[in-house]
Amino acid sequence: MPSSSDFTRRDVLIVGAASVVATAAPNIAHGQVPASAAPIIAGAPVMSKVSLNVNGGIREVELDMRATLLDALRENLQLTGTKKGCDHGQCGACTVIVNGRRINSCLTLAVMHQGETITTIEGLGTPDNLHPMQAAFIKHDGYQCGYCTPGQICSAVAMLEEIKAGIPSHVSTDLTSAPQDTNEEYRERMSGNICRCGAYSNIVEAITEVAEGRA
Amino acid sequence: MKSFTYEKATSAADAAAAAARKEGTKFIAGGTNLLDLMKLEIETPTHLIDVNGLDLDKIEPTQDGGLRIGALVRNTDLAANERVRRDYGLLSRALLAGASGQLRNRATTAGNLLQRTRCPYFYDTNQRCNKRQPGSGCAAIGGINRQLAVVGASEACIATNPSDMAVAMRALDATVETVRPDGATRTIPIAEFHRLPGDTPHIETTLTAGELITAVTLPKPVGGKQIYRKVRDRASYAFALISVGAIVQPDGSGRVAVGGVAHKPWRVEAAEAEMPRGAQAVTERLLADAKPTEENGFKIPLVERTLGAVLTEARG
Ligand SMILES: Cc1cc2nc3c(=O)[nH]c(=O)nc-3n(C[C@H](O)[C@H](O)[C@H](O)COP(=O)(O)OP(=O)(O)OC[C@H]3O[C@@H](n4cnc5c(N)ncnc54)[C@H](O)[C@@H]3O)c2cc1C
Ligand code: SF4
Numbered sequence: 001m002p003s004s005s006d007f008t009r010r011d012v013l014i015v016g017a018a019s020v021v022a023t024a025a026p027n028i029a030h031g032q033v034p035a036s037a038a039p040i041i042a043g044a045p046v047m048s049k050v051s052l053n054v055n056g057g058i059r060e061v062e063l064d065m066r067a068t069l070l071d072a073l074r075e076n077l078q079l080t081g082t083k084k085g086c087d088h089g090q091c092g093a094c095t096v097i098v099n100g101r102r103i104n105s106c107l108t109l110a111v112m113h114q115g116e117t118i119t120t121i122e123g124l125g126t127p128d129n130l131h132p133m134q135a136a137f138i139k140h141d142g143y144q145c146g147y148c149t150p151g152q153i154c155s156a157v158a159m160l161e162e163i164k165a166g167i168p169s170h171v172s173t174d175l176t177s178a179p180q181d182t183n184e185e186y187r188e189r190m191s192g193n194i195c196r197c198g199a200y201s202n203i204v205e206a207i208t209e210v211a212e213g214r215a
Numbered sequence: 216m217k218s219f220t221y222e223k224a225t226s227a228a229d230a231a232a233a234a235a236r237k238e239g240t241k242f243i244a245g246g247t248n249l250l251d252l253m254k255l256e257i258e259t260p261t262h263l264i265d266v267n268g269l270d271l272d273k274i275e276p277t278q279d280g281g282l283r284i285g286a287l288v289r290n291t292d293l294a295a296n297e298r299v300r301r302d303y304g305l306l307s308r309a310l311l312a313g314a315s316g317q318l319r320n321r322a323t324t325a326g327n328l329l330q331r332t333r334c335p336y337f338y339d340t341n342q343r344c345n346k347r348q349p350g351s352g353c354a355a356i357g358g359i360n361r362q363l364a365v366v367g368a369s370e371a372c373i374a375t376n377p378s379d380m381a382v383a384m385r386a387l388d389a390t391v392e393t394v395r396p397d398g399a400t401r402t403i404p405i406a407e408f409h410r411l412p413g414d415t416p417h418i419e420t421t422l423t424a425g426e427l428i429t430a431v432t433l434p435k436p437v438g439g440k441q442i443y444r445k446v447r448d449r450a451s452y453a454f455a456l457i458s459v460g461a462i463v464q465p466d467g468s469g470r471v472a473v474g475g476v477a478h479k480p481w482r483v484e485a486a487e488a489e490m491p492r493g494a495q496a497v498t499e500r501l502l503a504d505a506k507p508t509e510e511n512g513f514k515i516p517l518v519e520r521t522l523g524a525v526l527t528e529a530r531g
Contacts, residue, residue, distance in 0.1 A: 045218055046219065046220055046221070048221065065219060065220070065221050066216045068250070087254065088251050088254065089247055089317075089318055092315065101291075101320045102317050102320060103318075103320050103321050104317045104321070107245075107246055107247045107250050107321070108245075108247075108250065109221075109246060111265075112243070112265055155317065158316075159316060162316065165295075166295065167291060167295040168294065168300065168307065169311055170311040170451065172311075175300040175304050175307055175308070188451055189316050190316075191315055191450075191452040192314070192316055192452055
């Protein structure tokens, strides 16, 4: 066991340097993940029950009030297809479809979704019966490491529905006419899903194939 | 995250009354800003009132030809609303320039108005920040402050308001409708809703304890070309360095509000008299009191050039 006297001059320098950095440069909360995310520990946890309609089945869970929908899916329901990336709504890895709409499951509490209908990647398709978007991602190599993929796929499926529903985007040229299925539209609308491997162009190809009904 | 208790609101007035009964209560709507800050223990409510079930999710015409937007209308639905797209294009454009598809599906009108600053020192709990911890100082002054305010700031705080939607609401002369814990209702003009930091940067709006936003109302449409131009470090999914929201009439007159430069959407009505004379004349009046830091002086010419581009687009 090291005692305090075991601290070398080098240790002191390292600690000193770390604290200098800490006072000079803040964790940028601007599209980057804060490094100082506090762990989930506090006073007495308040427990709660919630019933969710997940992938076609009613699931009752008892959980800490603080549990996000993401934590409930992963920790309580063992649906680990949905990923935790940044846990702050900045990366999109946690995207699921709630009552037909894509949302970041990390920025919402499970208890806020009592009785609601949730579709995760496991509910879109299975290895033997892939959803067309899953098949297209495989065909076009829309990933490398695969970590962001479930979020990309859930997001893409719901995104195509948003275009069909006539919801405009930042790049839609005319607000009063129906938005188009274009590469530019897909890229803008998928900007909430970050892929650190940079598989973006293949992701857009997969989406295009599904939109054109080729998949 | 600190532990909290939770209830679902049953009516707007009850929610306001309940909020005043328990100290440490916060409303939660989309949760996209509040939960982010609760995870970092920057916000530490002990009780949450979930307002999502309330009947505040409608967009309805008002008697004088305007539009009443419920506090819970999601940013996606507001941007996609037919009347908003036709008559208040500036609002659609500002909303669509913000956040991501997923976030806009959850984010609400009231929550968007009340989102807190993205000052990096506010987010980093190791840093001094008068907004997060009143009296602790401001690490941004003399720190990395490229993104922060150039006008209306104080010795205590140079943060900016990050909302795109609020810039459009300011140019459109919106009013905020609320209900207070005693059941009384009031309307607050958007110009008086957000505060400048002064020596109390932790007080960001003129809302009082427990006051619940029920709606935001737009006056009848003013026509004109409505343009929102946002300049940021990447093409999508980033907060504004600066943004310009403008309504330009055929005779060259109009309105301008600017985002990313101050603690509130920045609009100076007197500067709008200069609109027919062009971007430089407007910007000189609009940012006459600007005191940029060493790092963010670029925002002043950036506002002028962006406004110049907007005025050209409006003419074309
Ligand atoms: C990664 C990321 C990127 C983003 N990018 C942008 C961007 O580019 N531009 C932009 O404008 N925004 C951006 N946002 C912010 C986003 O717009 C806000 O988080 C959202 O609008 C907040 O709305 P909400 O309903 O989720 O609020 P909540 O998080 O639910 O609440 C926010 C605050 O409002 C209070 N509140 C909510 N409803 C009421 C009510 N009815 N009455 C009184 N108080 C109420 C809550 O108590 C809380 O204090 C981004 C957010 C994230 C996470
Ligand atoms: S600018 Fe405001 S928010 Fe940022 S550190 Fe200073 S006091 Fe805090």
